Amino acid sequence: RHIALYYVPRVDVDMTLLAKTDHSTYCPFKGDASYYTIASGGEQAENATWSYESPFDEFAELGGWLGFYWDKLDHWFEEDEEVFIHARDPFVRCDILNSGRKVEIIAGGETIASTSRARFLFETGHQPRYYIPREDVAAETLMPSELRTGCPYKGTAHYHHIKAGGAVIEDAVWYYPEPLDEVARIGDYLCFYPEKVDAILVDGKKV
Structure with a gap:
């Protein structure tokens, strides 16, 4: 693209x-x-x-x-707002929906997160992402990471490693401590790479 x-x-x-x-x-x-x-x-x-x-x-x-x-x-600016990574595509949307569906994260053979308060993010051209409140993730499974990445639509992402099942899965979780205004509702919610965990389940079905 x-x-x-x-x-x-x-x-x-x-x-x-x-x-x-x-x-x-x-x-x-x-x-x-x-x-x-x-x-x-x-x-x-x-x-x-x-x-x-x-x-x-x-x-x-x-x-x-x-x-x-x-x-x-x-630096780059649109009006008085700094823009990161690349210019924003006017045909890209990020929609965030509250969901009462049960979302579970399985890693290292363990259920490390379970919530009925997830926020689903739908971004044009990408698969849905499932953002989970931090308090619904087992804190002992999260390890800090120094990795930072940027998104022109969401801001700067910070990362955690996962420690589960006797192994460490590097940079498997990301979150936006200070997201851009348009996606403020995912602030400090955690999102998991599906390819780095055993499964992401929504109402018991793998996504």
């Missing part, structure tokens, strides 16, 4: 900070792209921005606009 990209009008970019390079690429849909290195604040980001100066007719509207590599810049 392609991710969304921002293109910025050249007239809104301080071109004195950009230096054209010899690097170029070809896209069969848009044409030849020219590249620029950004010099700002005493640092350089090589080939961090590109432009289709003579795009194909189907993408003629990109002429005079610049694209930027996300990970070569320090």
